[in-house]
Amino acid sequence: MRILIFGPQGAGKGTQSARIAEKFGIVPISTGDIFRWAIRVDSELGSQVKQYVEDGRLVPDELTVHVVRERLEQDDLANGWILDGFPRNEEQAHALDRIMDDQDLQIDAALILSVPQDVSLRRILGRRVCSNCGRNYHIDTPPQVNWTCDTCGGEVIKRTDDFDEAAVRKRLDIYHQQTEPLKAYYEKRGILHTIDGQASQDEVFARIVEAL
Ligand code: AMP
DSSP: OEEEEEOOTTSSHHHHHHHHHHHHTOEEEEHHHHHHHHHHTTOHHHHHHHHHHHHTOOOOHHHHHHHHHHHHTSTTOTTOEEEESOOOSHHHHHHHHHHHHHHTOOOOEEEEEEOOHHHHHHHHHTEEEETTTOOEEETTBOOSBTTBOTTTOOBEEOOGGGSOHHHHHHHHHHIIIIITTHHHHHHTTTOEEEEEOOSOHHHHHHHHHHHO
């Protein structure tokens, strides 16, 4: 199974991707996580993308597509994957089609989690993430012990790109201008499912499973 998941920042993509991956035995891949990890370990990729990620701008397509192609060629993906954060614009959608053609595979579903702008803004500004495994939390639903991840014991922190409200708003604008139009791209193929993301995590997950 190969799934794309879209939605504005704060829609719950990371949380739902992890649950979908677990249920269907597929691998969750997030370009944002790949970039954040590269920045954290100070790799060459990290130094190339750091400024873009912290400013809330998109990393250039050529570099992003290269990273995604390399990831999708790894051999842990026989059962499939769920891709969160890619494609972000039409150029990337075409690039993904080329990667899929080269692998003789196809995308089975494109999910959109829709939430109003004020809700996503509120969720992002309260969001915290495990610096080790990427699990998401919120200030209203913290880990059980002292900002230590319930899953892996890692330190739960605020994402560096969530600090600056102006940068957060920029990312939401980019989403609405460049990513949301991809809806039509996947709708034409008959694989688009729009899910109302304004409910509890369990309820949203149930809606996704039903759609899939
Ligand atoms: P996300 O975790 O998906 O919100 O991504 C965090 C940041 O990583 C974005 O604001 C971009 O700077 C960068 N990023 C993630 N995915 C992409 C992509 N597909 N194309 C370009 N930049 C990306």
